[in-house]
Amino acid sequence: MGYKDLEWFNMALLAKQGWRLVQNPSGLVAKIIKEKYYPQGTFMEANLGRQPSYVWRSIWNARRLLVEGLAWRVGDGSKISIWKDKWVSTSTARLIQSLVLILAQDAKVSELLDKETNWWNTTLVHEVFSAEETGLISNMAERFEVDKGSCSNRDSNKGLWKAIWNNGVPRPVKTFLWKACNNIFPTKENLFKKHVTLDPPCPICSLEGETVGHILWSCPSAHDVWNECTTRINKSTSDYIDFISIMEKMMKRTSEEEMKLVAIAARQIWHRRNSMVFEGKFTSPTTILRISKDQLETHLMAEKQERDRRSTPRRPEAKCWKKLPAGSFKVNWDTLVDNTRRRVGIGHIVRDYGGEVIAMLCETKDYVQDPATAEALAARRGV
Numbered sequence: 001m002g003y004k005d006l007e008w009f010n011m012a013l014l015a016k017q018g019w020r021l022v023q024n025p026s027g028l029v030a031k032i033i034k035e036k037y038y039p040q041g042t043f044m045e046a047n048l049g050r051q052p053s054y055v056w057r058s059i060w061n062a063r064r065l066l067v068e069g070l071a072w073r074v075g076d077g078s079k080i081s082i083w084k085d086k087w088v089s090t091s092t093a094r095l096i097q098s099l100v101l102i103l104a105q106d107a108k109v110s111e112l113l114d115k116e117t118n119w120w121n122t123t124l125v126h127e128v129f130s131a132e133e134t135g136l137i138s139n140m141a142e143r144f145e146v147d148k149g150s151c152s153n154r155d156s157n158k159g160l161w162k163a164i165w166n167n168g169v170p171r172p173v174k175t176f177l178w179k180a181c182n183n184i185f186p187t188k189e190n191l192f193k194k195h196v197t198l199d200p201p202c203p204i205c206s207l208e209g210e211t212v213g214h215i216l217w218s219c220p221s222a223h224d225v226w227n228e229c230t231t232r233i234n235k236s237t238s239d240y241i242d243f244i245s246i247m248e249k250m251m252k253r254t255s256e257e258e259m260k261l262v263a264i265a266a267r268q269i270w271h272r273r274n275s276m277v278f279e280g281k282f283t284s285p286t287t288i289l290r291i292s293k294d295q296l297e298t299h300l301m302a303e304k305q306e307r308d309r310r311s312t313p314r315r316p317e318a319k320c321w322k323k324l325p326a327g328s329f330k331v332n333w334d335t336l337v338d339n340t341r342r343r344v345g346i347g348h349i350v351r352d353y354g355g356e357v358i359a360m361l362c363e364t365k366d367y368v369q370d371p372a373t374a375e376a377l378a379a380r381r382g383v
């Protein structure tokens with residue numbers, strides 16, 4: 001770690017201490033600092049004050065990192081001022097730049113939401129904001145919990161995770177879906193957020209930042225693939241940008257079989273994106289869909305074979321010799337039918353419980369042609 005990195009690391013730790021003051025104002029340290037430096041206000045509003053301690057000065061200096069990093073999670077939007085709070089994620093300034101023309105100066109974000117759909121009132125958003133900010137707002141991954149006033153979390157997606165793991169596709173495809181829904185792919189946008197790349201736009205269309213939702217669904221290159229699928233898939237969702245919402249909506253509208261194809265095709269689209277980025281190769285939508293269908297068919301066939309194998313009754317276990325109980329005897333017999341002479345030959349052998357031969361009998365019977373009758377005669381004779 002270089003000196004500059006160490007400096008940033010230190011700053012990040014101090015900012016974390018500042019965040020604790022915000023998150024846990026009832027803690028002992030938070031109470032002491034508040035009492036001394038901002039008795040009437042909050043940490044985010046506090047001035048440095050006179051003769052600040054070294055600790056307070058350090059945390060206060062690191063506060064700018066928090067200011068840069070803090071943005072409201074929208075929730076129900078009722079406490080967020082459209083023009084005064086930083087709530088839209090951009091790589092630069094987060095305060096809204098569009099002029100106050102239609103809504104009031106102190107209007108809240110909740111006024112932009114359609115309470116029936118839990119989504120933006122898109123007409124109003126278009127009227128209030130510039131094209132650039134409209135795009136940013138529309139692309140926000142947050143979904144709104146109007147009733148609860150908080151963002152959805154992993155627990156609320158339990159049904160989705162269950163559906164993913166129950167989806168009858170190969171395990172690597174399930175893992176792929178889970179990662180996509182959790183946004184843990186190295187997309188350009190994710191790498192940009194981690195300061196790994198300076199270039200967030202989609203490497204295929206360059207029209208938008210490359211999020212998981214974009215590259216797998218809304219990118220024109222992905223559209224080309226989905227458009228070749230069934231109508232229910234290609235029309236299933238267009239409003240949502242984050243992949244988890246797309247999946248949730250699609251699972252409600254498409255059949256189980258269609259969802260299997262969606263899962264496999266999405267993975268193929270991601271592989272194609274990687275081939276494009278790293279090898280400069282681009283596979284046509286038709287080929288992507290054909291490969292996906294082939295994979296699905298192969299998988300379904302393998303599943304069927306496995307089902308058949310499990311449902312086929314097993315061969316009866318081979319009978320093995322068991323020692324007889326003491327004092328008992330065992331009679332074995334066999335028959336041979338001579339159809340030409342209409343005669344049957346019968347042989348018997350009697351052993352005791354130790355295996356010693358006690359008696360043997362060979363005889364013939366005339367006028368018998370049927371093997372079952374011959375066996376019955378032999379059995380009677382043996383007894």
Ligand SMILES: [Zn+2]
Pocket residue numbers: 202203204205206207208214215218219220221
């Ligand atoms: Zn794209």
